[in-house]
Amino acid sequence: MPKRDPAPGPLATVQAFVNTVDLEDGPELLADAEALRTWLAGAALLDGDAAVGAAEHARAIALREALRDVLSGDDAAIERVNEASERARLRPVLLRDGGSALEPAAGGVDGALGRLVAIVHGAVADGTWAHLKACERDICRYAFYDHSKNHSGRWCDMDVCGAKEKSARAYRRRRARQS
Numbered sequence: 001m002p003k004r005d006p007a008p009g010p011l012a013t014v015q016a017f018v019n020t021v022d023l024e025d026g027p028e029l030l031a032d033a034e035a036l037r038t039w040l041a042g043a044a045l046l047d048g049d050a051a052v053g054a055a056e057h058a059r060a061i062a063l064r065e066a067l068r069d070v071l072s073g074d075d076a077a078i079e080r081v082n083e084a085s086e087r088a089r090l091r092p093v094l095l096r097d098g099g100s101a102l103e104p105a106a107g108g109v110d111g112a113l114g115r116l117v118a119i120v121h122g123a124v125a126d127g128t129w130a131h132l133k134a135c136e137r138d139i140c141r142y143a144f145y146d147h148s149k150n151h152s153g154r155w156c157d158m159d160v161c162g163a164k165e166k167s168a169r170a171y172r173r174r175r176a177r178q179s
C-alpha cells in the first residue's frame, strides 16, 4: 500500500511542518535557525532574508510539537497552539474577494508561525482538521491525513506502523501469558 495521500489544500503545509522531523529515524529538517528560515521561506510563509534567532527557532519547534500533541488528542497542548496565535497577533481581516481570513499582525518567524495556525483555523472551519492525525505508534507520531470515510485510520502506514504495532501487541500478549 502506498503512503497515504497528503492533506488537501493549505493544510498540507501544516502537515509538512509537523513532519519536518522523523522522530524514529531522523532527519531533523529544522535542526537550527538557518534551516528553519530556509524551510519557512520555501513554504512561502517567511521572507528569505528575515532574521531568525535561537529564540524563534525554539518557538517554532515548540509549536510543531504542540501541533503534534493536539493531533494525538492531547487537549492540554491546545493552549500552546493558542499562545502562538497570540504571539503572532492573529486578527480577522476581510478580503477583497469577499472572503475573510486570519492574518498575523506580527512579522518574522512569529508571523510565519501564526500563518500556520491560521491554516489550522481554516481547516477547523472546513472540517478537514479532524482528518489530520498523529500516527498512534509511539515512536512514529507522523502526521497523516485520514482519507478513509469513517475516520478509522490510526497509523501513518498500515503496512509499516500498523503491522509493527500489531506484532508488538501480540508479543506483549505472549509475554503476559508466560509470566
Ligand SMILES: [Zn+2]
Pocket (backbone or CB within 6 Å): 135, 136, 137, 140, 141, 142, 155, 156, 157, 161
Ligand atoms: Zn507511523
